[in-house]
Amino acid sequence: MAVGSLFRIAPQMGARMAWSQFIKSPKPVTPSDQDLHFLDTHSRMEVVESAGHRVKVYRVESPSRFRMRVLMMHGWGSRATAMLGIAKQFIRAGAEVVLYDGPGSGLTEAPISLLPHSWQVMEDLEQQVGPFDVVVGHSFAGITAAHVLAAGKLPSCKALVTIGSPNSLEDLTELVLRDRGIPVGFLNYFNEQSRRLAGKPMSELGIVAALSELRAGQLQYLCLHDYEDKEVPVAHADEIERALAWAKVERTSGLGHNRILNDAELQARVRRFADGALLGA
Numbered sequence: 001m002a003v004g005s006l007f008r009i010a011p012q013m014g015a016r017m018a019w020s021q022f023i024k025s026p027k028p029v030t031p032s033d034q035d036l037h038f039l040d041t042h043s044r045m046e047v048v049e050s051a052g053h054r055v056k057v058y059r060v061e062s063p064s065r066f067r068m069r070v071l072m073m074h075g076w077g078s079r080a081t082a083m084l085g086i087a088k089q090f091i092r093a094g095a096e097v098v099l100y101d102g103p104g105s106g107l108t109e110a111p112i113s114l115l116p117h118s119w120q121v122m123e124d125l126e127q128q129v130g131p132f133d134v135v136v137g138h139s140f141a142g143i144t145a146a147h148v149l150a151a152g153k154l155p156s157c158k159a160l161v162t163i164g165s166p167n168s169l170e171d172l173t174e175l176v177l178r179d180r181g182i183p184v185g186f187l188n189y190f191n192e193q194s195r196r197l198a199g200k201p202m203s204e205l206g207i208v209a210a211l212s213e214l215r216a217g218q219l220q221y222l223c224l225h226d227y228e229d230k231e232v233p234v235a236h237a238d239e240i241e242r243a244l245a246w247a248k249v250e251r252t253s254g255l256g257h258n259r260i261l262n263d264a265e266l267q268a269r270v271r272r273f274a275d276g277a278l279l280g281a
Helices: 003-009 011-022 034-040 080-092 114-130 141-150 169-179 186-198 207-211 235-242 263-281
Strands: 043-050 051-060 070-073 096-101 132-137 161-163 220-226 248-252
Touching: 011 169, 011 186, 011 207, 034 043, 034 051, 034 080, 043 114, 070 080, 070 141, 080 096, 080 114, 080 132, 080 263, 096 114, 114 141, 114 186, 132 141, 132 263, 141 161, 141 169, 141 207, 161 263, 169 186, 186 235, 207 235, 220 263, 235 248, 248 263
Parallel strands: 070 096, 070 132, 132 161, 161 220, 220 248
Antiparallel strands: 043 051, 051 096
16 A cells, blocks of 8 residues: 555554655665775775764875865765765865765665764764864755754864755655655654654754854855756755855756766865865864
8 A cells, every 4th residue: 555545544654654664775876886996995994883883984095295184975875985076176185085874875784864873973973083174965964964063063174065955854855755745744743753863853954953053254164056956956055045144155057966976166166165164264
């Protein structure tokens, strides 16, 4: 029986089934042989125990002198290799880069993936392989990074870059439900689970909600988004721009949600922003 039909007959049972589908880890992305070869030959792989997971972490040091340490965070259903294009910009410029496969992604096996797990992983990475000067997060990872930074868990971090990230987890969840043909009425149940697991409703789990208490100078923030992003509409970047006057919001065109990571001009823009943020600090 479809979840939508079950929801109409037995709402609570349907809601539980929809939730179990929603938090299930997606099918792992298959990386290119070239990306795997790069990690095999250039990185030092470590395992960080966090939130009940054995997180696979890849540390890549620059052949030139050390300039900064950067944490690269992939999006939902992706893996560390997705961030390699941007990572190489930093490596060539003399930075040490840390990438990792989040819970339920890449080589970090997990049946489910929850936001609180992502928070804890990021905090544990800071303690065990940090500190980090710059954080770059794609898609859903932007929410994780914003909340951990706002909580003061990465005290050395001077710059945050989000790419194609949702401002509102609630709005994004509603889009996902509609896309899957699941009644939006499930949102009430999802909010109950969000309060239970994260201590907040989904409406309070967003970038603006996390960073609104910060002031200019406390953190340099660059929000990048493409007009043709079909997974996370550019309206999310518009909301961030209106709410955070101190943030830099820039838009691209024709790159979508994932191809944006492989655009050479954008990769260079991210690195230049980080350089400027650290020089200013």
